[in-house]
Amino acid sequence: MKTLMKWTAPIAFSLAAAFLCAADPAAKDEIRVVTTLTDLADFARAVGGNYVTVRSLATGIEDTHGVPMKPSFVPTLNRADLMILIGFDCEHAFLPALLEASKNPNIQYGRPGYVDCAKGITPAEIPKSTDHSEGDVHPYGNPHYMLDPVRARQAIGTITEALIAKAPEYEADFKKNRDAYLAKLDSKITEWQEKLKPLKGAAFVSYHGHWFYFAERFGMVYYGTIELKPGIDPTTRHIESLISSMKADHVPVVVREPQFPEKVPALIAEQTGAKLIKLPIMPGGVPHTETYIEMMDYIVKSFVEAVPKK
Amino acid sequence: MAQDEPKENSKTEKLPDDVRSQLTEDLKPLIEQEVERRLKTALEALRTQPDAQGKPQDPATQAQLEELNRKIDQVIEAQKKVRPGEFNPAIGLVGETVFSYRSRGSSETGSDRPGGFDIWQRSVELNIAAAVDPFFRGYAVINASADPVTGEAALGVEEASLVSTALPWNLTLQAGRFFAEFGRLANIHDHELPFVNRPLALDQYIGGESRTDGLQLNWLVPVDHYISVTAGLGDGLGGDTGPNAVGDKRGFSELNFWTRISTYFDLADDWQFETGLSGFINPRSNGRADLSPDTVQADGSTITETRRGLVDLDFKFSYVPLQNNQFTGLTWGTEILYSHNHYLIDPDGSLAPVNGGASSGDELSIRRGALGLYSYITYKWDRQWSGGVLVDHVEAADDRHDITSAYSAYVTWATSHWNQIRLQFTHTEHNPLSGFKDDKAVYVQWAWIIGAHSHGWAQR
Numbered sequence: 001m002k003t004l005m006k007w008t009a010p011i012a013f014s015l016a017a018a019f020l021c022a023a024d025p026a027a028k029d030e031i032r033v034v035t036t037l038t039d040l041a042d043f044a045r046a047v048g049g050n051y052v053t054v055r056s057l058a059t060g061i062e063d064t065h066g067v068p069m070k071p072s073f074v075p076t077l078n079r080a081d082l083m084i085l086i087g088f089d090c091e092h093a094f095l096p097a098l099l100e101a102s103k104n105p106n107i108q109y110g111r112p113g114y115v116d117c118a119k120g121i122t123p124a125e126i127p128k129s130t131d132h133s134e135g136d137v138h139p140y141g142n143p144h145y146m147l148d149p150v151r152a153r154q155a156i157g158t159i160t161e162a163l164i165a166k167a168p169e170y171e172a173d174f175k176k177n178r179d180a181y182l183a184k185l186d187s188k189i190t191e192w193q194e195k196l197k198p199l200k201g202a203a204f205v206s207y208h209g210h211w212f213y214f215a216e217r218f219g220m221v222y223y224g225t226i227e228l229k230p231g232i233d234p235t236t237r238h239i240e241s242l243i244s245s246m247k248a249d250h251v252p253v254v255v256r257e258p259q260f261p262e263k264v265p266a267l268i269a270e271q272t273g274a275k276l277i278k279l280p281i282m283p284g285g286v287p288h289t290e291t292y293i294e295m296m297d298y299i300v301k302s303f304v305e306a307v308p309k310k
Numbered sequence: 311m312a313q314d315e316p317k318e319n320s321k322t323e324k325l326p327d328d329v330r331s332q333l334t335e336d337l338k339p340l341i342e343q344e345v346e347r348r349l350k351t352a353l354e355a356l357r358t359q360p361d362a363q364g365k366p367q368d369p370a371t372q373a374q375l376e377e378l379n380r381k382i383d384q385v386i387e388a389q390k391k392v393r394p395g396e397f398n399p400a401i402g403l404v405g406e407t408v409f410s411y412r413s414r415g416s417s418e419t420g421s422d423r424p425g426g427f428d429i430w431q432r433s434v435e436l437n438i439a440a441a442v443d444p445f446f447r448g449y450a451v452i453n454a455s456a457d458p459v460t461g462e463a464a465l466g467v468e469e470a471s472l473v474s475t476a477l478p479w480n481l482t483l484q485a486g487r488f489f490a491e492f493g494r495l496a497n498i499h500d501h502e503l504p505f506v507n508r509p510l511a512l513d514q515y516i517g518g519e520s521r522t523d524g525l526q527l528n529w530l531v532p533v534d535h536y537i538s539v540t541a542g543l544g545d546g547l548g549g550d551t552g553p554n555a556v557g558d559k560r561g562f563s564e565l566n567f568w569t570r571i572s573t574y575f576d577l578a579d580d581w582q583f584e585t586g587l588s589g590f591i592n593p594r595s596n597g598r599a600d601l602s603p604d605t606v607q608a609d610g611s612t613i614t615e616t617r618r619g620l621v622d623l624d625f626k627f628s629y630v631p632l633q634n635n636q637f638t639g640l641t642w643g644t645e646i647l648y649s650h651n652h653y654l655i656d657p658d659g660s661l662a663p664v665n666g667g668a669s670s671g672d673e674l675s676i677r678r679g680a681l682g683l684y685s686y687i688t689y690k691w692d693r694q695w696s697g698g699v700l701v702d703h704v705e706a707a708d709d710r711h712d713i714t715s716a717y718s719a720y721v722t723w724a725t726s727h728w729n730q731i732r733l734q735f736t737h738t739e740h741n742p743l744s745g746f747k748d749d750k751a752v753y754v755q756w757a758w759i760i761g762a763h764s765h766g767w768a769q770r
Contacts, residue, residue, distance in 0.1 A: 059579070061633040068630045069770040070582065071536040071574035078480065078530060097767040103480045103530050120379065132728055132760070232726055233693055259634055 031166050034080040034107075036091045037064060038283040039146045040117060042292045043156050044084060046181040048163055051170050057098075060284020063259040064144070064210075065136075065231075069094045077102035080113065082162055087118025090143035115162040117155035121145050124212055135229025147281070148213035149189050149296060153182060188293055192300045193218065202307045205246065205274075206255035207265055210281050214299070223251050226264055234264060246272040253306045257281050275306040399440030400762035406433045406501045407756045414749040419738070425749070431456045432500060435468070437762070445476045451499070468499070468521065480530040487523050490547055491540040491768075492568050492588045493645055494624040496520035501757040502769050504641070504688050505720050506734045510704040511682025514714075515620055515649045517548025522566065541569040547590060563593035566618075579632055585625040592618040595651075612659050613708055616675065617652035637693050644685040649707045652677050680705035697721040706744075714746075715739045728759040 033054045035041040041056035048054065055076055058067045064086070077083065077098060085091050099108055107113035123141025130139045145151040160178045164171045196218040203221035204211070209230060215222035223246065228238045246268070254274045256265040259281070269276035279302055280286045280295050289295040408430045415425035423430060432455055439449035451469040456462070471486035489497035496512050497520050508518055524544020531537040547566045572586030595618040607613060622645060629640040653676050654661075660670040682705060688698035699719050706712035720734035732755040740746035 059632055063634075063636060066636050068582075068632065068635055069767070070576065071538075071584065071770075072576050074530065074536050075532075075534050078532065097770065100475075101530070101767045103477075103482060105476050108475070132726070136727060259636070261634070261637060 033082045035084040040084045083107035084115040087116040088140040088143035136231030144210045148217040203251045204253035207260040243271045402437040402761035404435040409754040412751040418747045482528045484526045490520040490522045492520045493622040506753045506755045509684035510702040536574045566592045588622040590620040612656045614654045619650040621648045639690040646683040649680045680710040713741045
C-alpha cells in the first residue's frame with residue numbers, strides 16, 4: 001500500500017497542476033468552429049466574420065477520407081462550439097473516434113453543435129449494396145458534393161443556420177455576410193458555367209470518384225475512375241480495360257487528385273493520349289487555391305486548358 | 311359501353327395484382343429518390359436564378375419554396391433511420407488464422423502451440439456495439455479460439471463493457487470487462503498488432519492483453535496541449551491472472567490498480583510523437599493465489615509471488631504524411647517495462663500443497679526486478695504493402711538472468727481495408743538456464759473483417 005501511496009502523490013500533483021492551468025484563454029464571446037475540411041472552413045469564416053474562430057482539421061492536401069487522427073486535434077475539438085462536417089459518411093474513417101476522444105457532448109452526433117452539411121443535399125450514386133465487395137462505399141451516396149458550387153450554396157445555408165442557432169444575437173450580421181458571399185459565388189457560378197459551356201459532353205476520368213457532382217453541374221461526362229472500387233487500387237486488368245475504352249471513346253482528360261500516386265494516371269494518360277491534370281479536391285490542395293472560389297477558378301481553368309477546342 | 315373499351319395504358323392494368331404490387335414495392339424507393347432529386351434540382355434552380363423578368367422572387371414565393379424545401383429535407387432525413395455504421399447494434403466479425411512452422415517442439419520452446427507445422431484458428435471475434443442510452447454506450451467482444459490441446463473452439467468473453475458518453479469535466483468512465491489502458495499495445499487485440507505475436511515482455515509481465523474486470527476513469531486534461539490521464543482498479547490485469555481463491559475475504563490491497571498519463575507532440579505537419587507512462591500495482595498478489603507456491607525451483611524450493619508491480623514507458627514516433635498517408639508512412643514504436651515483484655521463497659518446499667502447505671518458519675521474502683522491452687519499425691510503401699522488423703528482449707520477472715530475445719521481420723499485404731495476410735520470420739534465443747532452446751519460426755497470419763468495424767482511438 002505504501003507503493004500505491006508513492007504513486008498517488010506525483011499523480012495527484014500533476015492533476016492539481018493541470019487544473020490550475022486549465023483556465024481557458026480562448027473563452028471569449030467568439031464562436032469556436034471546427035470543420036473537417038477546408039471548404040467548410042472557408043464558408044464558416046465568410047459567414048461568421050469576426051464572431052468566429054475557425055479551424056479546419058484538414059489543411060487541404062489530405063484525402064477527404066483520410067485526415068490523420070492527431071491527438072493535437074482533441075483539445076481543439078474539446079472546446080469547439082460547432083463541429084461542421086461534409087456528412088454522407090465522408091469523414092467516417094477519422095471523425096467518430098476524434099469526437100469520442102474530444103469528450104465534448106455539445107458536438108456529438110445529433111447535438112446542436114454537430115453540423116452536418118449534407119442536410120438538404122440530395123445524394124447521387126447511392127449504392128445498391130453496402131457490401132464490401134463494392135469496396136469502401138458510402139451508404140448514403142457520393143459525399144463529394146462540394147465540387148458542385150450550387151450544392152455548396154446549400155452547405156453555406158446550413159452553416160448560417162447553425163451559427164444563428166448558436167448566436168441568435170448576430171443573426172442579421174450572419175445573414176448579411178451570407179448574402180454577400182452568395183452574391184459573389186453566384187456571379188462566379190455564372191462565369192464558370194460560361195467558361196465550361198464549350199466543354200459540354202467532354203469526358204474525363206479521375207483516380208477516385210470525386211467528380212460526379214461537378215460533371216453533372218457543368219454538363220461534362222464523368223467517364224469512370226482509375227480505382228477499381230472506392231478505396232481499392234486498380235488491377236492490371238482494370239487499367240487495361242480503362243485504357244482500351246478511353247481510346248475507343250477518345251476521352252481527352254485524366255484527372256489526378258494530389259492524394260493519389262501519379263504513376264498509374266500518368267501511364268493511362270500516356271497510353272491514351274489524354275491530358276493529365278492535377279486538381280485539388282478542397283481549398284489548399286494545390287498552391288494558390290486557398291479559398292473555395294480560388295479552387296473552383298483553378299479547376300475550371302485547368303479543364304478549359306486541357307480539353308481540346310472543337 | 312365506354313367501360314368496355316380498352317384504354318391506352320391497358321397493358322399495365324392487365325398485370326396480375328401481385329406482380330404489380332411487387333413492382334411497385336421494388337420501384338418505390340427509386341421513384342421516391344428520383345422525385346426528390348428532381349424537386350431539389352428545380353428548387354435549387356429557382357433559388358439561384360431570378361425570374362424571367364430579372365426581378366427577385368416575391369417573399370411569399372420564397373417562403374413557400376423554403377417550406378417545401380424543409381419538408382423534402384424531412385422526408386430525406388426520415389429515410390435515414392440509422393446511420394449505416396451504426397446498425398443497432400453494430401455487428402462485426404473478425405477471423406484470424408495463423409499458419410506456422412517452428413523448428414522445435416513446444417517442450418523445447420515453452421510455447422503452448424506444437425512445434426513443426428501448425429495451423430491455428432487463433433480467433434473468431436464477434437464485435438457488438440450500440441448506445442445503451444443517451445449517457446452510455448456498450449460493447450462486447452466474444453472470442454472463440456481453438457484450444458491448443460483439444461482443438462475445440464473455446465468461447466470466451468474478451469470484453470463486455472459500458473462506457474460513459476456524457477460525463478462532465480472531460481471524464482469518461484468505463485466498467486465491466488475490458489482491456490485496461492496500460493502501455494501502448496497491451497490494450498489492442500491480436501489481429502490489430504503490427505506483427506503476428508504479442509511482444510514477449512507484454513506476454514510475460516502482463517499476460518498478453520491487459521484484460522481486466524474492473525473500473526477505469528479517463529480524464530482529458532483541459533489544457534491546449536493533449537494530455538490524457540487514466541486510473542483504474544480491477545480484479546486482475548492480463549490473461550494469466552486467475553480468480554480469487556474461493557472462500558477468501560479479499561482486502562482492498564488485493565485488487566489491482568493501474569494508471570497512465572500520455573501526451574502527444576506535432577513535430578511537424580507530417581511527423582508525430584506520442585508517449586506515455588503507465589504504472590501498475592497489485593499490493594497483495596498472494597491473496598489471489600492463496601499462498602500456493604507458483605514455481606518449484608531446481609533445488610526443491612518454491613517461489614511465490616506476493617506483490618506485483620510494473621512500470622511501462624512507451625513512445626511512438628511516426629511519419630504520417632498529410633497528403634498521401636494511405637500510401638506511405640513510417641512508425642517506430644517502443645515500450646520499456648520494468649517489473650518489480652515481491653516473492654516468498656520457501657527453501658524446504660513446505661508450503662507446497664503436496665507437503666501439507668504449512669509454514670516451517672524458514673521462508674524468506676525477496677524483491678526481484680526485471681526489464682523487458684520491444685521496439686519495432688514498420689514502413690508502408692504502398693496502400694497494400696508494408697513491412698518491418700521487431701526486436702524483443704525480456705528478463706523473467708522472478709529471475710532476471712533468464713533472458714529471452716527474439717528478432718522478427720514481417721511483410722504485410724492488405725488486399726483491402728478488411729483483409730490482410732502477413733508473413734513473419736522470428737528467431738528466438740533462450741537462456742540455457744531456462745531449459746529451452748533457440749528456435750526459428752515462420753508464420754503466415756490471415757486476418758479478415760466482415761460487417762461493422764470501427765477506426766478506434768486506441769488503434770490510431
